[in-house]
Amino acid sequence: MRITIIAGARPNFMKIAPIIHVIKKEALLGKNISFRLVHTGQHYDEKMSATFFDELNIPFPNVNLECGGGTHAEQTAAILIAFEKELLANPTDLVLVVGDVTSTMACAIVAKKLNIKVAHIEAGIRSFDLTMPEEINRMVTDSITDYFFTTTQLAGQNLLNAGVDKSKIFFVGNVMIDTLLTNLPRFKKPVLFDDLNLIKEGYFVLTMHRPANVDETEKLKTMMDEIVKNVNGLPIVFPIHPRTAKIFSSLNISANNLKMVEPLGYLEFNYLVKNCKAVITDSGGITEETTMMGIPCLTLRDNTERPETITIGTNELIGTNPNAIKSTLHKLFEGNWKKGGIPDLWDGKAAERIVNEILNIYE
Template identity: 70%
Template sequence: MKITIIAGARPNFMKIAPIIHAIQKAERAGSNIGYRLVHTGQHYDEKMSNTFFQELNIPEPDAHLGGGGGTQAEQTASIMIAFERELMANPVDLVLVVGDVTSTLACAIVAKKLNTKVAHVEAGIRSFDLSMPEEINRMVTDSITDYFFTTSIWAGNNLKNNGIADDKIFFVGNVMIDTLLKNEGRFVQPALWNELGLTTGDYLVMTLHRPGNVDEEQKFKDLLTAIIMGSNGKPLLFPVHPRTRNIIENIGIDLTQIPNLHLSTPMGYLEFNYLVKHAMAVITDSGGITEETTVLGVPCMTLRDNTERPETCEVGTNELVGTDPNRVGPAMEKLFNGRWKSGGIPEKWDGKAAERIVEELLKL
């Protein structure tokens, strides 16, 4: 079986790494399976791309499509045009896409139009919020996918409710957690740890990137203010994209007057997760980070009104705080009063999801 694996954006890299390693292991054992890795170039920043390949021991891509930049439509079109050429020149039995980014959608459409089977890793997750580009990507991809690899029973039920047959759905677990568990012992203490005199459990990590939180300047200012006010003076570590840093400056927050807020450039996987593992809590609007905090047992408050990963709330350490700045203070008070739930680990989030995926692929 020949497979093309698609990667394009930061979350993809953590998901493809264990799958590639599992395929390589099967190849060494004599199984008839091989892969071709295609990097769409959706994320072209060094910290968002090459660094992750190096840290996670991902081989150099067989093809780089250079599809970064532009609007959503321009990026989708660019990736589709380039991947069509790639797949016609290098036909395979199956195209494997992961997650819910633009590359996922674009390459799934191209594959199906070239009569190539599609497998979707992390299929079936839903926020039921069509204002999120990712939700559209998930829905369209799952509507044309042939084989669905899911992270939870909940995701599988979403697919069944859409008429997907049981024999096309494979509950394998979470490949993001495969990568987390494999690399936990390799996490790297960043330089700012000593620079700021940090100690385990005595600081907060925050990440904010969704347009609804960041692009509406007054709302962003109100959210930041609420977080700062509720932090009890604990160090607030905020790895931030340069674009978001510019917005912070535009909204009139004087960083010199907030000694506990520390902005940094985006971090690599090993450094960032070192900070997450040792944090008192994480404040985020990311989906993937809620999965990692759940497994690491770190309290997580999500500044969103919905989540496509409800198991992180129902089982794990995550709670939906919402996007209303007025709800941040009570959540922070709950954290500092020691009333945050301890949480557990969802079923099959055990570091073996990629092995299960390859086992199922070999049966197809």
């Protein structure tokens, strides 16, 4: 059987990497399975150089559709047109999409209109916040998907609540954790670790990029002031997103312990996370990684599509009100942070389960 695998952004490649490794292994064992990797080009990322693919042992895409830039509508339209041509030129039995980016939704739509089955990795996760483009992408994708591969039992329940046939839902675990566990021994100390005189559990890692946090300059300034004032003087390492950097430059925030650095690669960034005191973020994926590594995480969002990182893991959802930062950091320094646990099937074998289920379906 032929599988077309879609990736539209750097995190997508980290999610499909373990699936590709298992497909290759099964093919070597004589199974009738092959793949074609399609990069939609949705996100142009300078970090996606040859080094990125080599570091994580990810194959280069068979094709890049080069659909980056533009508004949500322009990007969706570009992917619809380009991916239809791609599928007509390279027929497949199954289109496999991951996550919740625009490429996920657009490629699922194209596949279904060409009567090709769709499998969705990370199906069923929900924030129930329709102001987030990702939530719309998830809902549309899951409304036309054929095979649903879920990271948690809750995600499966969300799908059942939406009327999905139980026989089409497969609880397999989290492919992002597969990648994390595979690369854990290979984490690489960045040069900045020694340059900034960092010590284990003696600094914070900060990431912020969501419009709700960074687009309102006064709110962002207040939030940053609260963080800087309440970390007991510890360094805050802030790999700053280019979009955030433009806004940040106008705020005139000056603090000796705030260390703004260039975005880091996967192995270096996760070295920082693994050795820090805590992470402050508005990301979703990072909360999964901190849960797996047992690192306290403060999430500057009002909702999350990954509630298991809170109910089971080390994450706390503190909202977007800057006033919540002081008390939450006080709890951390008092030693009252929860220990956290690991969600079911976050064991590094999700990709094996996914490929096995696909092989069973198509036998």
